[in-house]
Amino acid sequence: MTIATADLEPLLDRASAGVTFDGLRIDEEDGNYVLETPADEWHDLDETALREALETCEEYVTNWRYWQETVGGEGTARRAFLRWCEHAPIPDAGEHTTTTDGLAVPARYDALREGIDRRWGQLSITARFVDVDDPDGERVYDLWHVDDADSDLADLEVYDDPRDAREIATYDEDGRYRPLKTAPTLVSGWAFTGLSGAELVETVGFLYPATIANWHRELRGNLDVDHWTETAERQTGIYDVIDELPREAVDWMAEACCVDSQCLRRREWGYDEDDDLDVDGGDGPFPCREPCSLVVAAARKWAILESEEEHTYELELTTSELNQLEELIDAVAEGRTDEIREADVYDGANRYRARYLRAKRVGEDGLEATQVDE
Amino acid sequence: MQALVIAAHGSHLNPDASDPTYAHADTIRETGAFDEVREAFWKEEPHFREVVRTLEADEVFVVPLFISEGYFTEEVIPRELRLDDWDPEKWDSDGTSASQATLEADDVGKTIHYCGPVGTHDAMTDVIVQRAETATGDPAVGEGVGLAVVGHGTERNENSAKAIEYHSERIRERGRFDEVKALFMDEEPEVDDVTDFFESDDIVVVPLFIADGYHTQEDIPEDMGLTEDYRLGWDVPAEVDGHRIWYTGAVGTEDLMADVVLERAADAGADIGDARETVRDIAGSVADADHEPSAGTGAGD
Numbered sequence: 235m236t237i238a239t240a241d242l243e244p245l246l247d248r249a250s251a252g253v254t255f256d257g258l259r260i261d262e263e264d265g266n267y268v269l270e271t272p273a274d275e276w277h278d279l280d281e282t283a284l285r286e287a288l289e290t291c292e293e294y295v296t297n298w299r300y301w302q303e304t305v306g307g308e309g310t311a312r313r314a315f316l317r318w319c320e321h322a323p324i325p326d327a328g329e330h331t332t333t334t335d336g337l338a339v340p341a342r343y344d345a346l347r348e349g350i351d352r353r354w355g356q357l358s359i360t361a362r363f364v365d366v367d368d369p370d371g372e373r374v375y376d377l378w379h380v381d382d383a384d385s386d387l388a389d390l391e392v393y394d395d396p397r398d399a400r401e402i403a404t405y406d407e408d409g410r411y412r413p414l415k416t417a418p419t420l421v422s423g424w425a426f427t428g429l430s431g432a433e434l435v436e437t438v439g440f441l442y443p444a445t446i447a448n449w450h451r452e453l454r455g456n457l458d459v460d461h462w463t464e465t466a467e468r469q470t471g472i473y474d475v476i477d478e479l480p481r482e483a484v485d486w487m488a489e490a491c492c493v494d495s496q497c498l499r500r501r502e503w504g505y506d507e508d509d510d511l512d513v514d515g516g517d518g519p520f521p522c523r524e525p526c527s528l529v530v531a532a533a534r535k536w537a538i539l540e541s542e543e544e545h546t547y548e549l550e551l552t553t554s555e556l557n558q559l560e561e562l563i564d565a566v567a568e569g570r571t572d573e574i575r576e577a578d579v580y581d582g583a584n585r586y587r588a589r590y591l592r593a594k595r596v597g598e599d600g601l602e603a604t605q606v607d608e
Numbered sequence: 609m610q611a612l613v614i615a616a617h618g619s620h621l622n623p624d625a626s627d628p629t630y631a632h633a634d635t636i637r638e639t640g641a642f643d644e645v646r647e648a649f650w651k652e653e654p655h656f657r658e659v660v661r662t663l664e665a666d667e668v669f670v671v672p673l674f675i676s677e678g679y680f681t682e683e684v685i686p687r688e689l690r691l692d693d694w695d696p697e698k699w700d701s702d703g704t705s706a707s708q709a710t711l712e713a714d715d716v717g718k719t720i721h722y723c724g725p726v727g728t729h730d731a732m733t734d735v736i737v738q739r740a741e742t743a744t745g746d747p748a749v750g751e752g753v754g755l756a757v758v759g760h761g762t763e764r765n766e767n768s769a770k771a772i773e774y775h776s777e778r779i780r781e782r783g784r785f786d787e788v789k790a791l792f793m794d795e796e797p798e799v800d801d802v803t804d805f806f807e808s809d810d811i812v813v814v815p816l817f818i819a820d821g822y823h824t825q826e827d828i829p830e831d832m833g834l835t836e837d838y839r840l841g842w843d844v845p846a847e848v849d850g851h852r853i854w855y856t857g858a859v860g861t862e863d864l865m866a867d868v869v870l871e872r873a874a875d876a877g878a879d880i881g882d883a884r885e886t887v888r889d890i891a892g893s894v895a896d897a898d899h900e901p902s903a904g905t906g907a908g909d
Contacts, residue, residue, distance in 0.1 A: 307664065310664050311661075311662075312664065397630075397634065400630060404623050405623070411621070411622070411623040413619075413620040413621070413651070413652065414653075415653045416653075439654075439662060443653035443654035443655075443658070443662070444653065444654045444655075444658040444659070444661065444662050446662075447658065447661040447662045448658070448661070451661070458715055468687065470683060470684070470687075471679060471684075523658075524657065526653075526655065527620070527649075527650065527651050527652075527655055528620060531620060531651075
């Protein structure tokens with residue numbers, strides 16, 4: 235088997251300047267070349283001999299070509315993400331690299347023949363060779379919903395234009411608008427196949443905007459986190475009030491909005507730099523570096539609500555009715571009202587149960603409660 | 609490498625609010641004039657705050673898809689982009705004359721050319737005229753026809769009205785329409801009384817808004833008396849007080865808007881080659897193919 239000229243020539247062109255990449259090293263010493271891979275070493279090679287020697291390390295040559303010629307973009311988030319996709323070492327990753335990363339070229343080539351799967355939020359990404367039988371180093375990427383990992387491709391809607399991802403990301407399975415792209419409500423039933431590296435990054439950018447850039451910053455240890463107080467104090471106009479939200483309310487807000495069940499970003503911001511929130515930040519692969527626009531908009535509502543004074547009210551309820559209020563709040567908060575069966579009157583959040591409670595306890599002027607403090 | 613960012617408002621509630629932004633970005637992508645084209649939003653993602661870091665280009669042209677100079681273009685967008693040295697004085701504008709300012713984005717070390725909003729660019733005048741053409745299905749519309757350019761008005765800032773008046777005056781000077789009037793939603797002269805301001809039987813009403821939503825699809829059609837209830841839609845043209853009113857929706861959805869975005873970037877120094885011709889071809893062919901006016905339908909928040 236010989237390496238295609240197109241793979242070899244660009245590498246030979248750079249040989250005299252020295253090449254060090256993914257275990258492949260070529261250096262010029264006294265007019266001759268040194269070639270080294272983790273498995274072998276050659277010395278005193280003239281150009282013809284270098285060419286012959288490189289023929290025996292095809293995987294290193296085609297790997298060099300893919301990363302240095304096709305992907306390029308040294309130091310970019312795009313390149314780092316594509317390397318993460320196949321468990322390749324990421325040079326500037328620092329301490330954040332996991333033990334599964336850093337596969338050497340032969341092991342990666344074996345894995346790429348089968349396809350390497352990685353998970354990014356609700357996305358499953360497969361990196362594989364274009365030509366499995368005779369890999370020339372060119373990778374392509376397939377992307378689908380994790381729930382479709384075992385689905386037959388024929389059962390999925392197949393796309394190849396990254397921009398189609400925008401429509402997929404816009405509505406949940408009930409057809410409701412998804413203003414938060416990292417909400418765990420991405421619909422399934424679609425696949426992108428045979429994407430180039432650049433197209434994969436663009437597609438992920440439409441599904442989970444800016445997650446790759448922020449992940450890359452975190453990987454390099456320069457994620458710029460803006461804590462609650464910084465974001466809140468920066469606001470103007472109708473959002474000027476949000477820095478008045480009480481400290482404890484920020485905890486409640488994070489518990490309401492910023493947990494894994496509501497958003498796949500891992501919250502890295504706290505109340506301020508030295509004051510973390512009590513709520514767990516989540517386990518997502520990509521970080522949340524500051525309160526998002528949905529949190530800011532909701533915080534405005536809560537800041538206004540929290541400015542009200544508390545009162546003591548008296549209202550008549552049976553113990554079961556008190557418990558039912560809790561069940562109703564819980565059902566709405568967990569988004570499970572649609573799952574409660576029509577005739578399941580044993581569930582306090584059942585529609586008939588709620589209507590009965592309203593008929594009994596809510597009069598024309600609302601809930602029959604009396605304020606008992608002055 | 610050079611990148612283009614189209615900065616728009618977006619919506620937490622209405623999925624259609626970002627449609628024009630995506631459509632114009634896609635048109636510009638087709639031209640290949642920029643290495644990267646990105647949409648960014650105040651209420652959607654990527655947020656203004658995080659858009660620049662998604663780009664590889666060192667030189668970034670940011671064009672606000674807003675109608676007038678004011679709170680969003682002068683305060684919110686520059687702040688969220690971290691243009692620390694920004695000052696509205698850098699635009700040296702009289703309210704409609706902002707072109708661009710060159711700044712550094714603090715978090716990424718890139719050069720940002722922060723452009724004036726699309727709404728005040730001279731090329732916007734052509735888009736308003738094209739909207740009159742697509743609304744009537746008549747590429748030569750003008751003779752015997754009155755044109756009303758409708759804006760929000762001064763509720764938030766005086767520049768909002770200035771932009772409407774600026775384009776109305778420019779169209780009036782061309783002499784193409786028999787009459788041209790600037791009308792407003794919340795100040796005199798009000799769009800509610802549109803027929804009082806025109807002698808022409810036919811009146812084309814073009815709202816100078818970026819996206820269709822509550823104002824363009826609910827308020828204005830009901831206020832003008834095109835329909836009792838926006839949910840029932842309205843005819844184009846609709847008969848009101850003996851006049852025929854040609855009204856479709858926000859001018860920002862017009863395909864030629866992509867040309868205004870390109871011009872803003874070009875004015876700021878972007879190398880756009882012959883992209884404007886390509887955009888005008890795309891916009892022109894769409895206008896030709898889609899000349900049948902359609903009744904408006906309700907949408908949005």
